Amino acid sequence: MATRARTRPPLEVLRPTPDPDFRQERSRRSYQALIDAAMELFGAKGYDAVGTPEIAHAAGVSVGTFYRYFDDKHEVYLEIVRRAMSDAYRATIEGLTPARFVGGTRSDTIAQTVAVLFEHVLGRPQLSRSFMEMSLRDPEVAEIRRAFEQVSIAKLGELISLVCPRDVVPDPEATAYVLYGSALECAYTLAGYTGPPLVGADRAKKALVSFIERALFPAGP
Secondary structure (H helix, E strand, C coil), X not given: CHHHHHHCCHHHXXXXXXXXXCCCHHHHHHHHHHHHHHHHHHHHHCCCCCCHHXXXXXXXXXXXXXXXXXXXXXXXXXXXXXXXXXXXXXXXXXXXXXXXXXXCHHHHHHHHHHHHHHHHHHCCHHHHHHHHHHHCCCHHHHHHHHHHHHHHHHHHHHHHHHHCCCCCCCCHHHHHHHHHHHHHHHHHHHCCECEXXXXXXXXXXXXXXXXXXXXXXXXXX
């Protein structure tokens, strides 16, 4: 596992498995129903408390149909993690370009990005927490999480180097690392990972947007 995590490109690690070659629309619906059911169950109960018969039942298919597409619940769990991480990257990071930070729009761009990031964590807090916990004990989940961090920080570092002069932000990659970590840690604490949050989501979001903008653009407009 460790060797694969070092050698596989991060975007390859994040790429969801291509859908099977469905010959009937009913097969496609059954496959998607299994994905959706597994996501709901893992989000509600965590990984250990969910079994393949329960996933099949919730999807409205037979256990045999489950095994037609997945070897076990671990395989479908990994697929859910890949899809969730890929969706989060596309929604929050991939679309950020220097043009979106021109003039007065930069505050709005930061606010929109933070809002989407929070939604990905807070929209399914139990599922996000399951991903975090599993990454600490499952090498394959850890590999996916690490890949998400790598591509996100690399993209943010590239963006910062383009929109911020080096005399303002001398180390774009390290700055990206700190900003990324601050945003995710804030989202995780708001999701209740360490107990009831000390401030509300709106206050935290506003403060985080201000923090990021001041770090990147200390001189103002």
